[in-house]
Amino acid sequence: MRYEVRVADRAYRVDLDASGRFLVDGAAVAAVASEVVPRREWQISLEGVSHDVVVLTREPLRLLVDGVEATASAIDERALAASPNARQQVSGRHELRAPMPGLLRAVHVREGDIVERDAPVITLEAMKMENEIRAPARARVTKLAAAVGAKIEAGAVIVVLSEVE
Amino acid sequence: MGRRVRAPAEVGSERLRTFNKVLVANRGEIAVRVIRACRDLGISAVAVYSEVDRDALHVRLADEAYPIGPASPRESYLAIEKLVAVARRSGCEAVHPGYGFLSESADFAQAVADAGLVFVGPPADVQRLLGDKTRARRLAADAGVPVAEGTMESLRDLDAARETARRIGFPLMLKAAGGGGGKGMRIVRSSEELAPAWRVASGEASGAFGTAALFVERLIEHARHVEMQIVADEQGNVVWLGERDCSIQRRHQKLIEESPGPSVDDALRARLGDAAVRVARAASYRNAGTVEFLVDEEGRFHFLEVNTRLQVEHPVTESVTGIDLVALQFHISAGGALPLAQGEIGSRGAAIELRVTAEDARAGFVPAGGVIDLVRLPSGPGVRVDHALFEGARVPTEYDPLVAKIVVWGRDRAEALARARRAVRETVIAGVPTSLPFHAHALADPEFVAGRYDTGYVAARWDGSDPPELAASASLAAALVAVLARRRPPSAHADGVATAWQRSAREDALR
Numbered sequence: 284m285r286y287e288v289r290v291a292d293r294a295y296r297v298d299l300d301a302s303g304r305f306l307v308d309g310a311a312v313a314a315v316a317s318e319v320v321p322r323r324e325w326q327i328s329l330e331g332v333s334h335d336v337v338v339l340t341r342e343p344l345r346l347l348v349d350g351v352e353a354t355a356s357a358i359d360e361r362a363l364a365a366s367p368n369a370r371q372q373v374s375g376r377h378e379l380r381a382p383m384p385g386l387l388r389a390v391h392v393r394e395g396d397i398v399e400r401d402a403p404v405i406t407l408e409a410m411k412m413e414n415e416i417r418a419p420a421r422a423r424v425t426k427l428a429a430a431v432g433a434k435i436e437a438g439a440v441i442v443v444l445s446e447v448e
Numbered sequence: 449m450g451r452r453v454r455a456p457a458e459v460g461s462e463r464l465r466t467f468n469k470v471l472v473a474n475r476g477e478i479a480v481r482v483i484r485a486c487r488d489l490g491i492s493a494v495a496v497y498s499e500v501d502r503d504a505l506h507v508r509l510a511d512e513a514y515p516i517g518p519a520s521p522r523e524s525y526l527a528i529e530k531l532v533a534v535a536r537r538s539g540c541e542a543v544h545p546g547y548g549f550l551s552e553s554a555d556f557a558q559a560v561a562d563a564g565l566v567f568v569g570p571p572a573d574v575q576r577l578l579g580d581k582t583r584a585r586r587l588a589a590d591a592g593v594p595v596a597e598g599t600m601e602s603l604r605d606l607d608a609a610r611e612t613a614r615r616i617g618f619p620l621m622l623k624a625a626g627g628g629g630g631k632g633m634r635i636v637r638s639s640e641e642l643a644p645a646w647r648v649a650s651g652e653a654s655g656a657f658g659t660a661a662l663f664v665e666r667l668i669e670h671a672r673h674v675e676m677q678i679v680a681d682e683q684g685n686v687v688w689l690g691e692r693d694c695s696i697q698r699r700h701q702k703l704i705e706e707s708p709g710p711s712v713d714d715a716l717r718a719r720l721g722d723a724a725v726r727v728a729r730a731a732s733y734r735n736a737g738t739v740e741f742l743v744d745e746e747g748r749f750h751f752l753e754v755n756t757r758l759q760v761e762h763p764v765t766e767s768v769t770g771i772d773l774v775a776l777q778f779h780i781s782a783g784g785a786l787p788l789a790q791g792e793i794g795s796r797g798a799a800i801e802l803r804v805t806a807e808d809a810r811a812g813f814v815p816a817g818g819v820i821d822l823v824r825l826p827s828g829p830g831v832r833v834d835h836a837l838f839e840g841a842r843v844p845t846e847y848d849p850l851v852a853k854i855v856v857w858g859r860d861r862a863e864a865l866a867r868a869r870r871a872v873r874e875t876v877i878a879g880v881p882t883s884l885p886f887h888a889h890a891l892a893d894p895e896f897v898a899g900r901y902d903t904g905y906v907a908a909r910w911d912g913s914d915p916p917e918l919a920a921s922a923s924l925a926a927a928l929v930a931v932l933a934r935r936r937p938p939s940a941h942a943d944g945v946a947t948a949w950q951r952s953a954r955e956d957a958l959r
Contacts, residue, residue, distance in 0.1 A: 286934075290926045291914035297931050305928060314928060323822050323878055325932060327925035334925035337822065338933045339878045348926045350873035352885040353914050354810070357930035384845065401911065407814070409845065413648065414814045437817070437845075 285360045291353045375446030381435040385409030396424045422446045465782035467542045471535040474546030477836045479506035482544045485774035494538045498524035500844045505836040519846045525549045542566035551757035568781045570756045578754040588751040591730040593723045596750040598665035612664045619667040622649045626657030630700030670902045671742040676724035677765045680733045681786045688721035698813045698906045705761035706800040710899025767799035767857040798861040804852040806843045808881035810912035817845035822878035826871035830857045
């Protein structure tokens with residue numbers, strides 16, 4: 284199985300073969316892994332150097348790497364083939380989701396708009412506070428999935444952005 | 449006071465007056481904190497819990513615990529009759545309100561007193577006086593304390609706000625007259641922004657405080673938020689216990705607090721202490737409280753408001769003074785006189801508190817609920833963690849997102865910073881996004897490390913991006929885990945000796 288992986292601003296192509304060997308960008312990697320906490324924490328030894336990696340959250344994927352938090356993503360080739368959008372996810376598709384249930388108080392953009400990095404996109408009211416959700420990068424608004432006044436479920440996609448240069 | 453080396457005076461618990469049984473009318477880490485003080489003093493602690501808090505840590509640590517209704521605060525932690533009924537039924541002598549919820553409610557303080565119980569905090573009339581933020585401003589001004597320029601009464605309407613804006617100019621702050629805590633507060637930079645800001649602030653204010661009333665204050669740019677801890681007894685003695693710089697904030701809510709304040713010298717500290725005591729005396733203050741000030745770029749200070757409760761950040765002061773503020777609150781409420789005179793209160797070293805909230809620091813600090821499924825908290829020399837975390841704990845979205853406070857102490861600020869960095873690196877909280885990446889960033893930022901920061905820090909210095917220090921080897925290890933983390937849970941038949949890699953490859957083949 285082949286994966287396109289991103290950690291912070293680095294990209295990797297990772298192949299995992301049937302015998303459990305890993306190839307990274309085509310080259311074999313001598314790695315020893317132990318799963319310290321099932322599905323949560325791994326100890327990875329690379330050429331004698333040991334790294335502790337914890338999965339903090341899965342959606343979005345956040346990893347704690349030797350005590351330092353970094354964003355990551357891993358998309359397998361089947362998902363890439365199945366969804367034309369999946370490849371974009373690696374190359375700058377952003378779904379702005381409601382992190383918790385709330386009320387959509389304001390939408391500051393229209394479909395087709397280009398928004399600058401950190402520009403407010405929507406305002407969500409939750410925990411009695413109004414939270415502005417901002418653009419993670421300079422991007423085009425490709426989809427608005429909810430209207431002002433809508434009650435938003437946790438995890439629901441509200442806006443889809445795709446990065447532009 | 450000051451940084452002269454001097455051991456804080458001893459206040460042994462055997463000298464303190466206490467109660468037999470106390471109701472802790474709160475939840476989360478502060479309920480745990482108050483229960484701990486009860487344990488230390490031999491007080492029996494009674495907890496309350498809403499439907500979503502049945503398994504919470506405070507419930508398990510208390511001697512008794514009673515359900516008080518649904519998750520909605522209005523039907524549980526804000527339901528005065530239910531809380532008073534639990535206190536009476538369980539035979540409590542006093543009620544500690546913690547912070548937030550009913551801690552600054554004059555009605556609650558009155559209801560507790562009317563039931564023949566002791567409210568651990570200022571009495572209802574003091575709560576009512578200082579809870580009206582414009583009355584508090586008038587009181588401070590009359591006591592000769594400098595007050596930030598603005599209106600001394602609530603504004604009638606938007607037109608009155610426009611008129612005031614013409615007089616004092618932009619930028620300005622619209623603030624709720626009914627309460628603080630960052631709610632109902634908006635910065636207004638131009639006349640066009642005034643009407644929408646008025647709408648949002650008055651809406652938030654009426655939701656949070658039951659009154660939409662607003663007042664105007666001139667915005668002091670590049671100000672530091674410096675507050676002074678005070679304690680007053682029933683006999684009329686008032687002391688100050690030193691300042692906390694709380695300038696690191698998002699949405700006007702604090703993220704980091706420290707003492708001593710990096711910008712506060714002995715002279716300013718003495719003047720702030722004197723001003724805080726004057727405000728406290730003018731208000732006939734009782735129990736622990738905090739007088740908040742803004743300190744401008746020229747070092748002038750301006751009174752903001754009085755928080756008539758124990759503050760979230762009280763452990764900072766406890767760390768440098770060696771005084772247990774919650775124990776002292778019980779002692780004063782039980783009629784005890786302050787065991788310390790002003791001259792006996794010492795301060796040693798430096799303390800920093802990092803608030804760990806269930807908020808996505810990388811996405812504008814948006815609050816997020818969820819289940820904590822891995823937690824590893826820091827310890828070691830100079831590290832204290834006040835929290836309500838355990839594996840499997842649910843972080844409800846109905847309440848404040850604060851889940852833990854990491855409080856470090858060092859002989860000086862540099863040692864405190866080093867311990868803070870160590871503590872953040874040791875901390876693992878998985879399952880919900882947290883404010884920890886922000887703390888890691890601030891502790892590595894030369895500006896914060898040099899103590900050069902003001903209330904604009906978060907906006908100016910934090911963009912939520914990934915840290916630059918991830919080494920190539922660590923990054924590669926993370927990439928492999930990103931792949932492994934996508935696997936389904938290992939099957940029950942998994943071979944015990946298989947490596948994670950082999951299991952992972954096998955699962956791939958089975959898909």
